[in-house]
Amino acid sequence: MAKIFIVEDDESIVKAVKLALKNDFQVRSVSNFRAVKQEILEFEADLVLMDIGLPFYSGFYWTNELRKLSQIPIIFISSASDDMNQVTAMNQGADDFVTKPFSLDILTAKIKALLRRTYAFTKVDRLEFADFSLIENTLVNSQSQAEVELTNSEKKILSLLFRASGKVVTKETILQELWQTEEFIDANTLNVKMTRLRKKLTEIEFDQHLMTKRGEGYALV
Numbered sequence: 107m108a109k110i111f112i113v114e115d116d117e118s119i120v121k122a123v124k125l126a127l128k129n130d131f132q133v134r135s136v137s138n139f140r141a142v143k144q145e146i147l148e149f150e151a152d153l154v155l156m157d158i159g160l161p162f163y164s165g166f167y168w169t170n171e172l173r174k175l176s177q178i179p180i181i182f183i184s185s186a187s188d189d190m191n192q193v194t195a196m197n198q199g200a201d202d203f204v205t206k207p208f209s210l211d212i213l214t215a216k217i218k219a220l221l222r223r224t225y226a227f228t229k230v231d232r233l234e235f236a237d238f239s240l241i242e243n244t245l246v247n248s249q250s251q252a253e254v255e256l257t258n259s260e261k262k263i264l265s266l267l268f269r270a271s272g273k274v275v276t277k278e279t280i281l282q283e284l285w286q287t288e289e290f291i292d293a294n295t296l297n298v299k300m301t302r303l304r305k306k307l308t309e310i311e312f313d314q315h316l317m318t319k320r321g322e323g324y325a326l327v
Contacts, residue, residue: 107132108221111151113142113168114183115160121205123155126210126215142168150258151178153221155213156200158184158191166198173199179220183208231267235326238312240268245312252310259284260303265318267326276323298326 110127112135114120120135127133134149136142139161146154153257154172158165182195187205201220204213206242233240237248243261246253256264262283266275277293284291291299300318307313317327 108152109134109149110153110155111146111149112136112155112215113146113160113165114155115139116157119183122210123213126154126214131216131217139163143171144244146172147176148176152225153181153217155178155217156180156182158182158186158195161219165193169198169200171193180226181213181216181220183213183242233265235268235271236315237313238310240264243308247310250310252307256303256306259299260306263303263324264301266326272324272326274319274323275305278323280323 107130108172109132112120112123112133114123114135119263124133124135130174134145134151136145138145140163140280142160142163146273156165156169160168165182169182172178172180179201180199181202181204182192182200183204183206184191184195185206192203202216204216210252239246239248240261243256243258245256245264263280266280277296280305281293283293284296304316315326317325319325
């Protein structure tokens with residue numbers, strides 16, 4: 107299920123959009139307007155709905171910040187509908203612009219269309235190890251049919267390990283993979299991610315296959 111992140115300070119609009127999208131998407135809205143980029147990256151959003159007029163920093167500022175490290179789709183939703191604002195939004199890296207007040211049905215249709223255009227050609231990989239299958243962001247125990255949902259970073263880590271076929275994947279390799287779509291993270295942050303991932307893997311008895319090679323990295327056994 108695609109993740110939509112809303113950057114909007116009008117709570118009535120946030121509630122209405124969440125209600126309209128909740129059946130088709132995972133939806134979250136910003137809680138700290140000083141840390142918009144951080145919250146979007148931590149949520150691992152697939153698309154952002156961005157207002158222009160925000161507390162502390164404008165939507166233009168946050169779009170520019172996101173574009174320094176990600177090509178995540180961004181739709182502006184704003185009452186500032188003059189040509190200059192729309193042109194500025196597009197120049198900063200926005201993919202679409204919706205003027206307030208807007209139809210929730212039209213907004214939903216635009217979101218689905220933009221997600222299709224952005225991700226339609228992403229190959230669906232199915233990776234296998236022992237009795238487990240990694241399919242997109244889901245890890246499945248083929249025997250019990252139990253499954254767990256993974257974050258995008260967890261999927262990337264497991265993809266590297268599955269493709270390594272039992273060989274050690276160094277921490278440096280994992281960090282380089284994560285840096286492609288996330289802010290700079292260090293070895294300590296990676297350790298935290300791996301601890302959370304291992305805890306999640308216990309739910310389907312996959313943790314027994316994940317081995318830490320001290321001073322080297324990780325491998326599947």
